[in-house]
Amino acid sequence: MHFESRRRVRAGEDIIELTIGEPDIPTPSHLLDVANASMRSGRTRYAGGKGEPILLQAVADKYSARTGRKISPDQVLAFPGTQAALTITMLSLVEAGDGVLVPDPYYATYEGVVQAAGAEFIPIPMSPDNGFHLTAEQLEAAVTPNCKVLLLNSPHNPTGAVLTPEEVAAIGDICEKHDLWIVSDEVYEPLIYKGNFASPFDIEKYSKRTIAMASISKSHAAPGFRSGWAVGPKWAMDEIQHVSEAILFGGQPFIADMTAHALSHPDGTSDEMADNYSNRIALLMDAFHGSDLVPLEPCAGMFMLVDVSATGLSGAEFAMSLLDSGVSVMPGSSFGNECAKFIRISLTVDKDQLTIAAQRIIAFANSI
Numbered sequence: 001m002h003f004e005s006r007r008r009v010r011a012g013e014d015i016i017e018l019t020i021g022e023p024d025i026p027t028p029s030h031l032l033d034v035a036n037a038s039m040r041s042g043r044t045r046y047a048g049g050k051g052e053p054i055l056l057q058a059v060a061d062k063y064s065a066r067t068g069r070k071i072s073p074d075q076v077l078a079f080p081g082t083q084a085a086l087t088i089t090m091l092s093l094v095e096a097g098d099g100v101l102v103p104d105p106y107y108a109t110y111e112g113v114v115q116a117a118g119a120e121f122i123p124i125p126m127s128p129d130n131g132f133h134l135t136a137e138q139l140e141a142a143v144t145p146n147c148k149v150l151l152l153n154s155p156h157n158p159t160g161a162v163l164t165p166e167e168v169a170a171i172g173d174i175c176e177k178h179d180l181w182i183v184s185d186e187v188y189e190p191l192i193y194k195g196n197f198a199s200p201f202d203i204e205k206y207s208k209r210t211i212a213m214a215s216i217s218k219s220h221a222a223p224g225f226r227s228g229w230a231v232g233p234k235w236a237m238d239e240i241q242h243v244s245e246a247i248l249f250g251g252q253p254f255i256a257d258m259t260a261h262a263l264s265h266p267d268g269t270s271d272e273m274a275d276n277y278s279n280r281i282a283l284l285m286d287a288f289h290g291s292d293l294v295p296l297e298p299c300a301g302m303f304m305l306v307d308v309s310a311t312g313l314s315g316a317e318f319a320m321s322l323l324d325s326g327v328s329v330m331p332g333s334s335f336g337n338e339c340a341k342f343i344r345i346s347l348t349v350d351k352d353q354l355t356i357a358a359q360r361i362i363a364f365a366n367s368i
């Protein structure tokens, strides 16, 4: 959908693009200045295998403050984004014959992450009835003897669900019972509108089986810098380092300097984006009110799911035909089986554009 929409825009069609999660504000200029000055000062040589010490320390400080425990830089690895952290961690934890549990709906790359490691992808069906929150019962029912990892994502893409501390603890208990690793994708941590962030890494007894990861892509409007990290038990991170070095052989010191600066100098960028996204959520909730389209109000992130089943079309059919009405969105089926009746709308255009997009979407739905 995204590439088809890009192709048509290039050909001159008037399409409002609401497909991928690209922040619509620029990367803060003070971060560009740090990267530029660092590059010019000669920070263009090979980086350390774990990452540059300045970045490992900044990440350790972030997680020490968050968890209330002393997190050591030895527990951190730098990666070019959450995506690389996910894949390299998965390659390190599992192999052919192992199972990886993934709550469905899930972020579109997760299937590839698991399959790249040769492991079995085991979806856990979640339900819109509780806002797509993974329950301990759903998790327990899905565990098979070969399962080694739960791939958890809260705040969640595409649903915008934020797990509560109680839900995280109940999920952690099941992972303890079945001796599962928890790979925790926390890239949307700073973009929460309702509820509070909770992570298994923040609870000491589950932290021994949790590897948490995130990046500056969403938090600092800097996806093109490809800069993220993972944090977990030291012995596991030492093992993952071997796989990481085999693939990456380090990162870019000037980007490490910029990322360390971003983490240690909060500048309000994520608050500005969170404000924008939550205003746009309110706009869409109002726009769809009284129509056949049923939005699922997200509690976090930069997307909204909308149930289009009353039109008689699947999410994929709806999204494909909607292109002709000048809006591109993702079909829910890009994110697993459980949200096939939804479309996913990205919140990354301004209010004026979003208002026009909502009018076009509703007019298209009414025309069916």
Ligand SMILES: Cc1ncc(COP(=O)(O)O)c(C=O)c1O
Pocket (backbone or CB within 6 Å): 021, 080, 081, 082, 083, 084, 107, 153, 156, 157, 185, 187, 214, 215, 216, 217, 223, 227, 228
């Ligand atoms: C849930 C989730 N995980 C990971 C990523 C990739 O993030 P990064 O740019 O840090 O690799 C995304 C990007 O949209 C995402 O939504």
